[in-house]
Amino acid sequence: MAGYVLKRLVAIIALTFGITVVAFLIIRLIPGDPVIAMLGTGAGDKEMISRLREQLGLTRPLHEQYFVWIGQVLRGDFGYSYANQQTVSSLIASSFPATAQLTLAALTISLIFGSAIGIVAAVRRNRAADTAGMGFALICMSIPSFWLGLLLILMFAVVWPIFDVVGGTGLKGLVLPAVTLALGTMGFNARFIRSSVITALAQQHVTTARAKGVPEVRLFAWHVMRNALLPILTIVGLQIGQLLSGSVIVETVFSRPGIGRLLIQAILAKDYMTVQALIMMIALIYALSNFIVDILYPVLDPRIAR
Known part of the structure; x- marks a missing residue:
C-alpha cells in the first residue's frame, strides 16, 4: 500500500x-x-x-x-x-466558493439521478424501463449546456417565474445552473453505471450467492454495487474537472459569479495574469481529484495495491 x-x-x-x-x-x-x-x-x-x-x-x-x-x-x-x-489572489478567493458550490451541486445531482436511472435500467434490462432510461440519458448527453441554460431561463424566468435565475447566489438561484451543468454528466453516468451493474450481475459469485438464497437487497448492496463501485469512482474523478470547465459556459449564461465567468471576463479584457492563474488552478484541481481517486482505489479493492 x-x-x-x-x-x-x-x-x-x-x-x-x-x-x-x-x-x-x-x-x-x-x-x-x-x-x-x-x-x-x-x-x-x-x-x-x-x-x-x-x-x-x-x-x-x-x-x-x-x-x-x-x-x-x-x-x-x-x-x-x-x-x-x-x-489575482483576492479575485480567485471571492469567486471560487460560488463555483465550488455549483460544481458540488451538479455532481450530487448527476450521481444521484444518474445512478438511479442506470441501476433501474440494468435491473430491467431490455425492457421498457431500460429503453426509456437510456433514451433519456442519450438526450441529456446530446443537449448543449448553453442552449439548455437559455431554454430553462425562458421557461422558469419568463413563462413561469419560479426560480431566481440570472445572477442568483442563493438556493433558488443555484437550482437551474446546477441542473444545466449536471444533465450531460448525468446521462453519461446512467449509461456507465448500467454497464457496470450488468457486468457485476453476471459475475459467478453473484450467481452463487443468489443460489444460496441470499436476499436480493443484500445481494445487490453487498455483492453487486461493491464490485460496480470501482469504475464509478473513476468517472467521479474525471467529472470534477469536466464540471469545473463546464462552469465557464453555465456561469456566463446565468450571469452567476464564479471562476468560470471570471475566466471569460479575463480573456476578453486580456487580463493575462488572471487567465494564467485560473488555467493552472482548474488543471491542478482536476489532477488532485484524480489523485484522491487513485488513493481510494485500494480501499475498495486491495488487490490494486499489490
Whole structure:
C-alpha cells in the first residue's frame, strides 16, 4: 500500500510541475505583447511599457521568469489584475466558493439521478424501463449546456417565474445552473453505471450467492454495487474537472459569479495574469481529484495495491 501511494505521489508531483510549466508558457508564447494588451489605451507611453515589463520580470531570461513566478505562486501571490485593479489572489478567493458550490451541486445531482436511472435500467434490462432510461440519458448527453441554460431561463424566468435565475447566489438561484451543468454528466453516468451493474450481475459469485438464497437487497448492496463501485469512482474523478470547465459556459449564461465567468471576463479584457492563474488552478484541481481517486482505489479493492 505504501509503495502504491508513493508511486501516485511521485506522479502527481511530476504532473503538477508540468501543469505549472504549461500555464506559464501559455501567456508568453501567444502572439502579441502582453504588456501592451494590459495597458490598452496607455500602450503609447514607452516609459510605462518599459516600467511594467520590468515590474513583471519580462526582461529576464525565460527560465528565470519561471522560477520567480513559481516562487510567488507558492507564497499565494498570482500577480496583479490591472483590469480589475486588485490582486489575482483576492479575485480567485471571492469567486471560487460560488463555483465550488455549483460544481458540488451538479455532481450530487448527476450521481444521484444518474445512478438511479442506470441501476433501474440494468435491473430491467431490455425492457421498457431500460429503453426509456437510456433514451433519456442519450438526450441529456446530446443537449448543449448553453442552449439548455437559455431554454430553462425562458421557461422558469419568463413563462413561469419560479426560480431566481440570472445572477442568483442563493438556493433558488443555484437550482437551474446546477441542473444545466449536471444533465450531460448525468446521462453519461446512467449509461456507465448500467454497464457496470450488468457486468457485476453476471459475475459467478453473484450467481452463487443468489443460489444460496441470499436476499436480493443484500445481494445487490453487498455483492453487486461493491464490485460496480470501482469504475464509478473513476468517472467521479474525471467529472470534477469536466464540471469545473463546464462552469465557464453555465456561469456566463446565468450571469452567476464564479471562476468560470471570471475566466471569460479575463480573456476578453486580456487580463493575462488572471487567465494564467485560473488555467493552472482548474488543471491542478482536476489532477488532485484524480489523485484522491487513485488513493481510494485500494480501499475498495486491495488487490490494486499489490
